[in-house]
Amino acid sequence: MKVAILGVGLMGGSFAAALRRRRLTSRVVGYDLDPQVCARAMALRLLDEAAASPAQAVRDADLVVFATPVGSMPDLLGQLAGAIGPTTILTDLGSTKSDVIAAARQALGPAFERFVPAHPIAGGEQPGVDNADPDLFQGCTVVIAAQAQTRDDALERVEALWRVCGAEIVRMQADEHDRILASVSHLPHVLAFALVAQIAGQPDAQRKLSLAGPGFRDFTRIAAGSPEMWRDIALANRAALGQELRSYVAMLEDVEQALARGDARWLEQLFDLASRTRRNAGGGARG
Amino acid sequence: MKVAILGVGLMGGSFAAALRRRRLTSRVVGYDLDPQVCARAMALRLLDEAAASPAQAVRDADLVVFATPVGSMPDLLGQLAGAIGPTTILTDLGSTKSDVIAAARQALGPAFERFVPAHPIAGGEQPGVDNADPDLFQGCTVVIAAQAQTRDDALERVEALWRVCGAEIVRMQADEHDRILASVSHLPHVLAFALVAQIAGQPDAQRKLSLAGPGFRDFTRIAAGSPEMWRDIALANRAALGQELRSYVAMLEDVEQALARGDARWLEQLFDLASRTRRNAGGGARG
Numbered sequence: 001m002k003v004a005i006l007g008v009g010l011m012g013g014s015f016a017a018a019l020r021r022r023r024l025t026s027r028v029v030g031y032d033l034d035p036q037v038c039a040r041a042m043a044l045r046l047l048d049e050a051a052a053s054p055a056q057a058v059r060d061a062d063l064v065v066f067a068t069p070v071g072s073m074p075d076l077l078g079q080l081a082g083a084i085g086p087t088t089i090l091t092d093l094g095s096t097k098s099d100v101i102a103a104a105r106q107a108l109g110p111a112f113e114r115f116v117p118a119h120p121i122a123g124g125e126q127p128g129v130d131n132a133d134p135d136l137f138q139g140c141t142v143v144i145a146a147q148a149q150t151r152d153d154a155l156e157r158v159e160a161l162w163r164v165c166g167a168e169i170v171r172m173q174a175d176e177h178d179r180i181l182a183s184v185s186h187l188p189h190v191l192a193f194a195l196v197a198q199i200a201g202q203p204d205a206q207r208k209l210s211l212a213g214p215g216f217r218d219f220t221r222i223a224a225g226s227p228e229m230w231r232d233i234a235l236a237n238r239a240a241l242g243q244e245l246r247s248y249v250a251m252l253e254d255v256e257q258a259l260a261r262g263d264a265r266w267l268e269q270l271f272d273l274a275s276r277t278r279r280n281a282g283g284g285a286r287g
Numbered sequence: 288m289k290v291a292i293l294g295v296g297l298m299g300g301s302f303a304a305a306l307r308r309r310r311l312t313s314r315v316v317g318y319d320l321d322p323q324v325c326a327r328a329m330a331l332r333l334l335d336e337a338a339a340s341p342a343q344a345v346r347d348a349d350l351v352v353f354a355t356p357v358g359s360m361p362d363l364l365g366q367l368a369g370a371i372g373p374t375t376i377l378t379d380l381g382s383t384k385s386d387v388i389a390a391a392r393q394a395l396g397p398a399f400e401r402f403v404p405a406h407p408i409a410g411g412e413q414p415g416v417d418n419a420d421p422d423l424f425q426g427c428t429v430v431i432a433a434q435a436q437t438r439d440d441a442l443e444r445v446e447a448l449w450r451v452c453g454a455e456i457v458r459m460q461a462d463e464h465d466r467i468l469a470s471v472s473h474l475p476h477v478l479a480f481a482l483v484a485q486i487a488g489q490p491d492a493q494r495k496l497s498l499a500g501p502g503f504r505d506f507t508r509i510a511a512g513s514p515e516m517w518r519d520i521a522l523a524n525r526a527a528l529g530q531e532l533r534s535y536v537a538m539l540e541d542v543e544q545a546l547a548r549g550d551a552r553w554l555e556q557l558f559d560l561a562s563r564t565r566r567n568a569g570g571g572a573r574g
Contacts, residue, residue, distance in 0.1 A: 071551075123501030141498060170498070183486060184499040188506040191478060194538050196561035199470060209568045211428060211457070212471040214410035215509040217568075219475040222502040224565040227558035231551055238546045245543050249536055251481050256532050259525045264358075264518055271514035274483035278511040281496045281504075 001025050004061040006054055006076065008032040008041045009226075011093045011120070012067030013132030016046045018165040021134040031057035041129045055083040063161075066092035066100075071232030073100050077107035084108070089154045090115040095181065095229075096236040097145040097174035105147075116158040117145040119177065120167060121185075127226045138166035145174040182240035187248060189230055190241070192223035288312050291348040293341055293363065295319040295328045296513075298380045298407070299354030300419030303333045305452040308421035318344035328416045342370040350448075353379035353387075358519030360387050364394035371395070376441045377402040382468065382516075383523040384432040384461035392434075403445040404432040406464065407454060408472075414513045425453035432461040469527035474535060476517055477528070479510040 003019060005012045008030045019025045030047040031054050032038045038050035051057035058064045058080055068076060073094065084090065090111065094100045097117050104115045122140040142162045146155050159169050199208050234241055258266040290306060292299045295317045306312045317334040318341050319325045325337035338344035345351050345367055355363060360381065371377065377398065381387045384404050391402045409427040429449045433442050446456050459467075486492050521528055545553040 121498060121500040140500070143498070180491070180495050180498050183489075184495050184503050188482060188503055190542060191482070191539075192506060193558045193561040194542055195475065195478070195535065196565050197557045198535060198538050200560050200564040202470075204467070205564070208467050208471050209564070211408060211430070211467050212568070213408040213427070215512075216471045216475055218505050218508045219479060220565050220568075221505045223561045225502075225558075225562060227555050227562050230558050231555040234546060234554055235549060235551055238549065242543060242546050245539060245546070248482065248485060249539050249543070251485050252478075252532060252536050252539075255477060255481055256529060256536070259521060259529050259532070262522060262525065264522055267521055268514050268518040270484045271480045271512075271517050273487050274480040274507075274510045275512060275514050277487040277492070277496070278483050278507050281499070281507075 001062045002027045002029065002060055004028075004051070004057040004064045005030045005047070006057060006064065006066050007068030007072075008037050008047070008129050009067065010127050010129070010131050010136075011122070012065065013041055013044075013046050013129040014122075014134065014136035015065060015067065015093065015120075015165075016041070017132050017134035018137055019161065020046070022164050024161060024164060029057045029061065037129055041132075044129065044132065046129065046132055054080050058083050058085075058088065060085060061088055063157075064088055064090045066090070066094065069226075069229045069232040070094040070096050070100055070236045071228075074103040074107070077103050081107045081109060081111070084111045088114065089157055091118050091158045093118065093120055094236075095119060095185070095233045097143070097177045099236040101145065101147060101174050112147075113149045113151045114154045116150060116154050117147070117174065118158060118162070119143045119145075119181075120162070126224075127229070135166070137162070140167050141170055142167040143177050144169055144171050145177055146171060178237050179240045182237050182244045186233055186237055186241045187244045189222050189225060190234060190245065191248075192220050193230065196220050196223040288349045289314045289316065289347055291315075291338070291344040291351045292317045292334070293344060293351065293353050294355030294359075295324050295334070295416050296354065297414050297416070297418050297423075298409070299352065300328055300331075300333050300416040301409075301421065301423035302352060302354065302380065302407075302452075303328070304419050304421035305424055306448065307333070309451050311448060311451060316344045316348065324416055328419075331416065331419065333416065333419055341367050345370050345372075345375065347372060348375055350444075351375055351377045353377070353381065356513075356516045356519040357381040357383050357387055357523045358515075361390040361394070364390050368394045368396060368398070371398045375401065376444055378405050378445045380405065380407055381523075382406060382472070382520045384430070384464045386523040388432065388434060388461050399434075400436045400438045401441045403437060403441050404434070404461065405445060405449070406430045406432070406468075407449070413511075414516070422453070424449070427454050428457050429454040430464050431456055431458050432464055433458060465524050466527045469524050469531045473520055473524055473528045474531045476509050476512060477521060477532065478535075479507050480512075480517065483507050483510040 003025045016028050027048050029049045031051040041047045120142045290312045314335050316336040318338040328334045407429045
């Protein structure tokens with residue numbers, strides 16, 4: 001199986017690494033806007049070939065993986081539509097689904113039935129191909145937002161690859177995915193970015209940061225993420241994210257009022273609900 | 288040196304453990320509202336003796352360490368004022384300083400000059416004496432908010448103990464401490480509690496939490512903290528926290544507007560400032 005990876009960052013590089021480690025591919029061709037990234041991926045033996053253009057990368061590919069920031073997808077899909085082979089399967093790794101699906105539907109024509117919209121919920125806030133990890137997807141959830149037109153064989157092929165890479169598949173509607181991810185991923189990222197940016201804009205930023213403890217470091221770890229990637233995600237999912245943000249601001253206004261009236265009971269109930277929920281959710285209290 | 292620890296949780300227990308490990312104490316007596324906590328601390332060999340009352344714990348103590356939630360300090364100080372020996376040094380581990388100092392000033396009378404207000408900025412979101420760690424304070428910063436009345440010998444004694452435990456001392460005014468900690472600690476805790484509580488209150492909470500990735504787990508780790516402790520901190524520092532919360536809500540309203548008008552450039556600038564600041568601040572991107 002010849003695989004083309006478009007966008008060789010942490011996610012694209014890790015998917016290439018995962019497929020190679022499990023001997024699922026005979027040849028991996030990569031394309032990245034930055035030629036040095038492809039050179040680095042070659043040096044790391046993640047790619048067999050660095051293509052000079054997206055169209056060259058997808059030539060004769062059995063599987064094309066879109067691993068670029070979601071904002072670049074409409075252009076990239078438009079450029080490629082004529083170059084996709086008649087049996088090539090397409091998939092993506094994007095953090096939003098409705099916008100990517102709409103772009104693919106518009107650009108791909110008949111090939112849209114071979115496009116399998118996917119989102120591996122995997123992290124690694126150290127971006128870039130240098131941090132690519134063949135086990136990044138081990139134990140992670142991959143949301144598959146198949147459409148009515150999506151061919152079963154394409155769907156099953158992509159899901160099988162993810163399972164071999166150690167991921168668990170959850171099928172879901174694109175709008176439900178986007179609404180849930182706005183709540184548990186996009187909003188927390190925006191909140192962490194906003195907090196760090198607010199501190200950074202103050203004259204005593206350095207003194208404040210020097211007194212930040214381990215809780216602050218945990219809370220703001222996601223604010224080290226890629227500004228371009230998160231700008232794209234925030235805009236791609238702006239309707240759902242805007243709604244989550246408005247409810248959250250309303251919640252913070254309630255907190256502000258409880259503080260102002262010194263309402264110990266209200267605050268404790270809120271904190272207690274959160275604390276019980278977070279402990280039950282698992283995934284590591286700080287040890 | 289006989290040490291009395293009032294409140295044998297993660298912080299009090301860890302301070303006892305740190306002092307014992309470094310052979311800085313001949314006898315550690317503990318008191319906790321919950322007698323089972325003291326029994327557990329005895330079993331863990333953190334204490335030599337479990338006192339039946341705070342007054343019994345502080346009898347003949349060379350050092351009394353207040354390690355209870357800050358909201359309990361006024362009552363506890365009031366109960367103890369008459370029981371403190373004439374040369375006993377007092378200190379605390381509280382996350383807020385102005386309120387603790389005001390309570391100590393009011394309760395302690397002449398002994399106030401031997402009270403050294405301290406805040407070790409150390410974490411561990413798994414609360415409780417079972418997680419006590421003699422190295423919890425290794426490499427952490429301890430803010431000392433000495434007052435005009437604070438005796439030099441008391442100050443130097445407490446600072447020396449912290450240094451031996453591996454901490455770095457920063458002397459600071461109480462109000463500056465409270466303002467900075469509102470920004471880099473109390474606000475992030477409130478934000479994390481509020482986010483998890485908001486999700487927990489929704490009908491699809493379980494589904495949302497099942498799709499939360501490693502970024503969410505980092506961001507909300509501090510929401511597993513003790514509701515009582517954080518209620519006390521939020522109320523004790525409500526003026527500074529309220530002010531931080533209001534500026535943060537204003538920032539979120541700016542984000543909301545940028546999203547609504549699709550302002551990619553504004554969002555990217557905000558995220559970029561945060562990302563650069565967070566990466567420079569160090570303390571561990573997720574690997």
